[in-house]
Amino acid sequence: MSQQADATRRVRLNRDRVLDAAVALADQIGIDALSMRRLAQELAVVPMALYKHVGDKEDLLDGMVEQIIREIDDPVQDIDWKSALRLRVLSARSALQRHPWARQAIESRRNPTPAVLEYQDSIAEIFLTGGITPDLAHHAMHTLGGRMWGFTQELFDGSAGPEDETVPGIEAQAATIAHMVERYPHVVTIATATQHDEGSVVGHGCDDQFEFEFALDLLLDGFEQRHLRGWTSART
Amino acid sequence: MSQQADATRRVRLNRDRVLDAAVALADQIGIDALSMRRLAQELAVVPMALYKHVGDKEDLLDGMVEQIIREIDDPVQDIDWKSALRLRVLSARSALQRHPWARQAIESRRNPTPAVLEYQDSIAEIFLTGGITPDLAHHAMHTLGGRMWGFTQELFDGSAGPEDETVPGIEAQAATIAHMVERYPHVVTIATATQHDEGSVVGHGCDDQFEFEFALDLLLDGFEQRHLRGWTSART
DNA sequence: GAGAGAAGTGTACGTTGTACACCTTGGTTG
DNA sequence: CAACCAAGGTGTACAACGTACACTTCTCTC
Numbered sequence: 135m136s137q138q139a140d141a142t143r144r145v146r147l148n149r150d151r152v153l154d155a156a157v158a159l160a161d162q163i164g165i166d167a168l169s170m171r172r173l174a175q176e177l178a179v180v181p182m183a184l185y186k187h188v189g190d191k192e193d194l195l196d197g198m199v200e201q202i203i204r205e206i207d208d209p210v211q212d213i214d215w216k217s218a219l220r221l222r223v224l225s226a227r228s229a230l231q232r233h234p235w236a237r238q239a240i241e242s243r244r245n246p247t248p249a250v251l252e253y254q255d256s257i258a259e260i261f262l263t264g265g266i267t268p269d270l271a272h273h274a275m276h277t278l279g280g281r282m283w284g285f286t287q288e289l290f291d292g293s294a295g296p297e298d299e300t301v302p303g304i305e306a307q308a309a310t311i312a313h314m315v316e317r318y319p320h321v322v323t324i325a326t327a328t329q330h331d332e333g334s335v336v337g338h339g340c341d342d343q344f345e346f347e348f349a350l351d352l353l354l355d356g357f358e359q360r361h362l363r364g365w366t367s368a369r370t
Numbered sequence: 371m372s373q374q375a376d377a378t379r380r381v382r383l384n385r386d387r388v389l390d391a392a393v394a395l396a397d398q399i400g401i402d403a404l405s406m407r408r409l410a411q412e413l414a415v416v417p418m419a420l421y422k423h424v425g426d427k428e429d430l431l432d433g434m435v436e437q438i439i440r441e442i443d444d445p446v447q448d449i450d451w452k453s454a455l456r457l458r459v460l461s462a463r464s465a466l467q468r469h470p471w472a473r474q475a476i477e478s479r480r481n482p483t484p485a486v487l488e489y490q491d492s493i494a495e496i497f498l499t500g501g502i503t504p505d506l507a508h509h510a511m512h513t514l515g516g517r518m519w520g521f522t523q524e525l526f527d528g529s530a531g532p533e534d535e536t537v538p539g540i541e542a543q544a545a546t547i548a549h550m551v552e553r554y555p556h557v558v559t560i561a562t563a564t565q566h567d568e569g570s571v572v573g574h575g576c577d578d579q580f581e582f583e584f585a586l587d588l589l590l591d592g593f594e595q596r597h598l599r600g601w602t603s604a605r606t
Numbered sequence: 607g608a609g610a611g612a613a614g615t616g617t618a619c620g621t622t623g624t625a626c627a628c629c630t631t632g633g634t635t636g
Numbered sequence: 637c638a639a640c641c642a643a644g645g646t647g648t649a650c651a652a653c654g655t656a657c658a659c660t661t662c663t664c665t666c
Contacts, residue, residue: 146613146663170654182655183614191654251554258556268563275560277585279522286515318487320494324511327504328603338603348603349513352592360588367564367574367584382631382644406623418624419645427623 147177149187153197157233160198165235170194195239200249202236205229209256215264216354222260223350226253227284237285257282266357269367274357281353286346383415385423389433393469396434401471406430431475436485438472441465445492451500452590458496459586462489463520473521493518502593505603510593517589522582 145151152173159176160168170191174181188194207225210218230236246254254275261271275282315322328338338344381387388409395412396404406427410417424430443461446454466472482490490511497507511518551558564574574580 169652171652179613180615182616182657185655186613248553251557255554255557258554258560262556262559268560272560272564273581273584276522276581277588279585286512317484318491320498321487321491323498324494324504324508328508344603345509345512348509349515352513352589352596356588356592367580405621407621416646418626418647421624422644 147179147183147187149197152177152184152187152194153201156194156198157201160235160239161233165238168235196243196247199236199240199243200247202229202233202239203249203253205232206253209260215260215266216358218260218264219257220350220354222257223278223282223284224347226282227346230284237280237283240283241280254282266361267366270357270361270365273367274353277353277357281346281350284346286342286349383413383419383423385433388413388420388423388430389437392430392434393437396471396475397469401475432479432483435472435476435479436483438465438469438475439485439489441468442489445496451496451502452594454496454500455493456586456590458493459514459518459520460583462518463582466520473516473519476519477516490518502597503602506593506597506601509603510589513589513593517582517586520582522578522585 155177156168156173159173163172170184171181173194174184177184184194188197206229207222210221213221230240240250243250257275257278258271261274262268266274328340391413392404392409395409399408406420407417409430410420413420420430424433442465443458446457449457466476476486479486493511493514494507497510498504502510564576
């Protein structure tokens with residue numbers, strides 16, 4: 135009886151199983167609620183068992199990020215740099231969008247992990263093989279910033295009202311709106327302007343994807359123009 | 371003797387004193403190390419005393435953010451929208467730069483506070499009084515994102531090497547570099563290309579301010595071009 | 607079957623945010 | 637001046653966190 139009689143025999147843990155479970159759990163309960171204890175519980179294991187597979191919580195987060203990056207598609211070959219870049223970024227975006235906590239997790243990492251560097255290298259490669267000078271490519275990558283991961287990087291969230299856990303009554307809501315119009319008239323103008331189009335043919339209100347592509351294309355156009363003009367950081 | 375004999379009589383706390391102390395402390399030790407207990411200690415008070423002045427830690431952070439926003443200069447009047455916007459953003463940037471933790475703090479807030487909304491409103495106002503359509507202004511603000519606060523929003527940090535707490539020996543350093551060149555050749559090319567200019571006349575290597583203004587101007591140019599072309603979200 | 611190394615357990619500690627009951631002020635009012 | 641009372645400050649306590657350290661138990665190899 136080297137085999138345990140128990141039918142619900144426990145499968146051995148390993149780093150991948152831990153990371154996958156962590157990713158799945160973060161998808162469910164969010165990254166802030168993810169604790170070593172909660173994760174251990176999910177794996178039907180005592181908290182300290184996890185430390186045989188990850189060094190500490192930082193390492194866990196690093197591993198989770200790598201797991202996500204692995205979901206990004208490989209770069210598309212044999213197209214112009216602008217399209218290649220566009221596709222690559224949008225692919226990263228769609229991968230990261232499946233895990234709402236990923237942005238925060240990636241940003242919180244202090245040192246880039248190999249997978250992160252690899253991804254950045256593939257972006258750099260697209261610029262360089264497209265004929266962009268290292269100088270311009272350098273600044274372009276800085277400019278892309280988080281956007282090269284598909285982050286929208288919003289602070290102005292469209293709705294722009296102080297949201298509460300509790301759903302306000304209709305009259306409280308009206309009062310809030312009236313208050314907003316008085317105090318923040320320009321924000322209200324902008325926030326509501328595009329929402330009028332909502333039902334119309336092709337208007338885009340606060341469509342996250344549209345916002346992202348608007349920004350991305352604006353950046354790519356800017357890079358291209360500077361490239362064609364022979365831009366250099368030396369004369370500015 | 372209604373006055374206490376003690377010469378080091380304690381001044382009464384109030385919300386502002388608490389927030390100012392919190393900002394100063396965060397400047398010193400960073401936002402992660404800032405705990406209610408540590409802050410209380412700084413104010414020579416028992417931790418729970420703080421809760422008479424702030425609701426909870428979230429409220430403390432909110433208050434700290436408001437304190438910082440108060441440092442941003444008022445908008446400049448009577449200039450074209452592009453310049454006005456540029457100045458306003460750069461002013462925000464310089465204010466936030468005095469407090470390295472501010473970015474994280476602002477981004478972590480769930481609901482915008484009045485001061486945040488006020489600032490956003492002032493940005494919106496610049497667009498609208500400049501004749502930009504609410505539609506375009508809406509998307510422009512989304513595009514600016516964190517950049518309208520002066521955030522650089524980097525992930526690619528220029529140095530791009532896995533930094534360690536411990537300073538590596540010279541041969542370990544060389545090994546790391548060789549390893550980087552092999553694994554991430556394009557990143558290395560880009561990272562080192564502009565550093566060659568370092569000693570030269572007007573080249574800009576990894577100057578954070580330069581990177582920021584490069585991106586900002588690229589965005590502003592993009593907005594302007596779309597504005598002049600009568601851009602609408604309806605036909606894209 | 608024995609031995610070894612990896613995997614999992616149990617207990618324990620210091621740190622965190624904050625609830626709750628208490629005491630101590632200092633300004634207002636009789 | 638004394639009495640009062642809200643606001644400010646204290647002390648104790650608890651649950652949750654990450655993780656160090658010593659232990660038992662599994663699984664694989666000889």
